[in-house]
Amino acid sequence: MHTRKILMAALLATIFVHPTMAQVKPDAPERFAVGSIGLACAHLPCPSRGISELEGTRTGRILWTNDLPPRLTGxxxxxxxxxxxxxxNDCLVVEGNFGVRGLHVERIVGRCN
Incomplete structure (x- = not known):
């Protein structure tokens, strides 16, 4: 019975893993915009700095907003x-990895557009 529960849990885990999650290489650097996020807000508090994913040249999902940056390594x-x-409040495009341990920057690509 116990083995059956373990097998069922393993099966459910494989079913519910998002396809893109299975293909992600955790060490592959990604591009991020770091610094000013360019938001214009009607109400305070308003996040003015953060880290967002870059999808080509477009800013994607905002991953971090705060007055202070996350832990930085590089x-x-x-x-x-x-x-x-x-x-x-400037903005840089960087390559690196972002996660629970903060932002590891491998290189600076340039300034944001």
Whole structure:
């Protein structure tokens, strides 16, 4: 009976895994816009800085908004540039990984459009 429950749970887990989740390579760098998110709000508080996914040249889903950036990792030069962009409400396109441990930036691609 116990084995049957384990097998059933494993089967359900494979059924409900989203197809794109199964294809994601966690170490593959992605592109993000970091810093000013360009929102115009009618009510306060209004998130002005954050991290969003980039889909080609278009800004996608917002992943983080806060007055402070998430934990940043990368080379000292990259971290200094990202922090400066955050502090001045500038925006940078970066390649890296974003997750529960924060944002790891492998390289800065350039300024946001």
């Amino acid at each position: 080379t000292p030069e990259v971290m200094t540039s990202v922090q400066a962009a955050w502090d001045t």
